[in-house]
Amino acid sequence: MTTLSRRDFLKMGGAAAAALAVGQFVPPSVAQAALATGQVNAQGDGEIATMCEMCVWRCGVLAKVRGGKVVKLDGNPDHPHSNGKLCPRGQAGLATTYDPDRVLSPLVRVGKRGEGKFREASWEEALDIVAWNMLEIKKKYGPEAMVFSSTHNLSQVQFENLLQAYGSPNYGTQRSLCFNAMIVANLMTYGMEEPGRSYEGVKYIILTGRNLAEAISNSETGTLIDAIDRGAKLVYIDPRFTKTAGKAAEWLPIRPGTDLALHLAFINVIISEKRYNAEFVAQYTTGFDELAASIGQYTPEWAAEKTGIPAETIRRIAQEFSDAAPNALAHNGWRTSNFVNSFQTERAITILNALVGNWGVTHLPAGGEESGALGKPPQPGYPRISALRLDGVPWKYPFVPLKLGVFQELRDNILKDDPYQAHGWFISRQNPAQSIPDRRKTLQAFAKMDFIATVDVIMNDTSWFSDVVLPEASYLERYDPLMPMGAKAFIRQPVIEPQGQAKSALWIFKQLGERLGLGDYFQYADEEDYLNQQLAPTGVSLEEVRAKGYAELPEGEAEVYKWNTPSGKIEIKSSTLEKAGFAAIPTWEEPPAPKSGEFYLLTGKDARQTQFATHNNLLLKKYDDEPRIWMNAKTASENGLVDDDLVEVTSEVGKIKVHLEVTQAIRPDCVYMTPGFGHLSMGLTTAYGLGASDSDLHISYTDPISGGQALSQTFVTVRKA
């Protein structure tokens, strides 16, 4: 791999892209294309509109290019996710593209798995190896023996296309580790995955562990701060005093896992004091009476004992919230995978909003990720799949949508061969080696595989354990399918030539599909052809989209007061849950709690890192904090620990060593770790050796309704190492 002086990475870039012998198409010269659309001048200097992929929010980017190199990324003011701004990760995108550790050639493992010895291979050879193994597994064990997993990205349609054409039911996504509780709760209540949130005119905001100032969603983060500035009151609920807490009028350091109790008590106050919007409730909801009948037990006094928040505070906040309604917003959260009762918590939050009639003001129906206005390449029907899914959907988890899945269960069942044995794993844009709790088990699952192939941009921990690594072109070097958003479809387009041998996912999946004999499913000549087919119904030319950054789409009028539930109303009592014998209205479930001497292990995002993906980014590292485990100052001194002590942290499933950060900003019964450190891959020369992995400690618990993992439900002991 290239050895570059760390200092000079920015000066490098744009290594001449070698034309490839393999495949039907050679990537078009980016500069030539940009010149044709007037985005750059003859010297190759200019600004090209594209989209960020440093996280899943996908902000609009204006990439400044100079002579074939990208030198600066600015937020695109035309894009509603960026509003002209980029978050730290978006700003640092260059350092991912020009990461000296980028994988720039297909790699084939030569040493033992996990030893990290690879040789460079041609695309032809690497793709042949992957295809041969996949065909072999299919032949020997059936297509279900091949697991496919990928985290949401713009080319995921073609990933799903590949997996469905291949015929495997086993699809692993990040979602059960992330937002299953929220999505399933919304589906049950509103019949939609996630309503849109509007901060316009909002006067009262309750964020339950939605750390918007650090777990950044660029535009939403900005809008939240605007709302606070305008005078909206923010109540922030989190065992940690996060940076969002720092912006809140009130911070409630709740006992982890008791958010449900708190929200039940809010509902109790609102119903018992008749503070709900009776008209709205009567017209648009079902099941209010059942809720009213059962909510009496959940008094603020009762909740105070569970949550540690004074009853008067709970009562007052409920009152203030209902007073502010409909300009009030109780946020569902995003990564709601905290406790096994998180699904009920999500339901309670959703219902809280419905009761006071926030619908139509702070909560609106949201457009999906797909737009009917765009076309797509023709596709034959997929083979019928009869095998059960390894992750228990739907046979064990009937309410979990197929495309969400239960990833941790998939991993566990690979280990158990339940209900059958898996033999191969094809992973794209995902790092399960770190994102699934209980890393040791994930590595064991890898070890059981006959074959693992990974599509990634760097040698992440998953690539490190793979047999073949396929280098994708970075988001600044490739096309992806268009991203529709409201009345526009935004483009991701290359702003520089792909470095080395890197290729787009669209290209890789098509190549693989062809080698698997599934060429009919990939009816696009190249990336541009794919986009042209998408644009065909709109009559907009690709050139125009490239120059402008987006295509205008005809806008469909969304009906506001319409819900896709069995009753067509907001279901306070879920008919679906009732039928299946689950609690149909939110009901208290006592979550497990740490024994004395143990701590809740909390996890959560850091504004400078994305998940398990960016720790090798030199610019992010430059401005990030040291990854240490937080402990309350008083607790630390009671335990004879001081700042920066090396401590040993032990859970039921793992043990790590990490340095201590003594802080006031956390409950005395919790510790907190930033996820994503403690990499195993030595191919990440910047990140290797930094911090420790909380995934080593996390225990897998799955919420039986939503399939969500319970990431705060791990208890640890901490002692001086």
Next chain:
Amino acid sequence: MKLRINLHPALRLPPITWVLIPLMAIGFTVAMVRFALGIGPISNLNNTYGWGFWISFDLFTGVAISSGGFIMAGLVYILQIKEFKPLLRPSVLTAFLGYLMVAIALLVDLGHPERIWYMMVYWNHTSVLLEIGICVMSYLTVLAIEFAPVVFEGLKWEKPAHLIHKFIMPFVILGVVLSTLHQSSLGSLLLIESTKLHPLWWTPILPVMFFTSALSIGLSMIILESSLSARYFQRGLETHLLEKLARAIPYTAGTYLLLKLADLAFTGELGLLFTSGKMSLLFWAEILIGCITPIIMFSIKKVRQSPNGLLAGAVITLLGMILNRFNVSWFGIARLNDPGYAPSLVEMSISVAIFSAGILAFGLAAKYLPLFEAEEHAPATGD
């Protein structure tokens, strides 16, 4: 003490040379590393402590201890107190070498030593450092001229020696003016640090304070250098002359002390003397060692008349006043988000090397040049 031993032809190098030369070699090597790789690798200087040991020691102390030159020149040439003539040449040499050391140290310290001459070209008239730079460079030239006759005499070039002698006065006056300016400007250099330098030291009259203390330092240096020369070069100690210089120290130190107290009283900050913790301690140390002790010691005739008393008194005065230079340029300066700074041994080795070179140069000059020559023509009282 009056015993004199022939300096010539004792060619045997004193044993201290064998200490000095390795020290110089180490410093030289370090300096080469510094020029190749930068200041960072060899020092603990950082963005908070852009100035550290080098500036406090090489510049602030270096310039101060070279003040004997202008004092002697002023006494002998301007006030025409000819009896001090025997002390003139060594003082001028000490000053010359002192400034040369300052200049060499600055060449190591500057980011762009090769651009030192830019100071002569790009003038920023509000910069105190510019004034100091120009004064020091010019004064070094003046000192060279003042000292040139000694060299010429050593070379037996009588004519140029005479010539310089004849036109020495304007240079002497220029020298005294330049010295007055930069000795006090060294204090002005810190005026801009009004928000950082502790109020025990920061005052708009910093230049006056610096000039006053430079007088104590200069006088003490002459005493020290004469005493040591007497010991190491086995020449007569002009105790009677030194006694007279010593007599002036209580006045210079007293003026300094009075100004300091008056200034603090005037600004109503006298309380700081006791309320500033470490800073108060440093301040007291400086005042006790550099002012009060010398005032007491040198007010006692016995002390003034004893060679040991003179030497001890001079050393104490110097220590106190050098502490002052460190206080104002380092210890007393508060820095935002102070990461702390302690000079590394490697960093100090450069100063040590330059200092060693200075001592060696003085020794060589004493050996090969008629350094103590004027003595012969000067009267002396018995002691």
Next chain:
Amino acid sequence: MTKQHAYLFDATRCIDCRACMIACSVENNVEMGESYIWLSGAGVMGEYPDLKRASMPYHCMHCLEPDCESACPVGAWHKREDGPVVYDASKCIGCRYCMNACPFQVPHFDWNKGIIEGAFIRKCTMCTQRLEVGQVPACVHTCPTNALVFGERADLIAEAHARIAAHPDRYINHVYGEFENGGTSYLILSHVPFTELGLPEMPETPVNAVSEAVMEGTIPFALAWGTVLSGVAIGINQMNKKKTPSSPALPPRGEGSNPPLPPVEGSGVRENGTEATK
């Protein structure tokens, strides 16, 4: 009149994400070990559970009367009419007096560069290369919460006071930089005392006022002092000549008891009679 650019930073809006810092590094190609903008401030304050947070991105204040400019011997600094305080590396001798002079501790030095590579001073430039093409500085441009905004100094001061007036409960009633150190082009609003943001307490008179006044007096003083010294020298000389024309005069404060000897070159006779060996 040229627009006097300035920044307004509002600590109540800042989420300490540090996008501004990364943007600066990229825009200005700042090396890994260096930064023109850094995190300052207390972070978490108070004791659990009564906590507050505050921090700010700290960079050059672009003072109206810059001390770096005042101090630099070779005039490498220059306050531009449109706001930025800029540095001319081609003049710099690397003395680092600007670092010492700056009351905000802003300029940095290339500690790890030898004389071949050249060690220079580094500091925020206000992204003049962006101003030139009508863009705001990179740090401001990217700030996801608009905690940093950019514009005409007078407008921003008005805006800052308007924000305070609109939410007097939220802000400390002071716009840092309006008058500090003679006024700066980095204006700051805060909900916590400014010292908690790591800002120094500053008088309204620029810290260079005294040294500049002293410098102004230097040449007159030098001339006067030179004249006095010449006068004294001439005077004493005359006096001495008058007193004992045949021999040099006694020093005014001299002991008087020692008969002065004429300065005969090379007499070699010592008072005690010992012959000086030559």
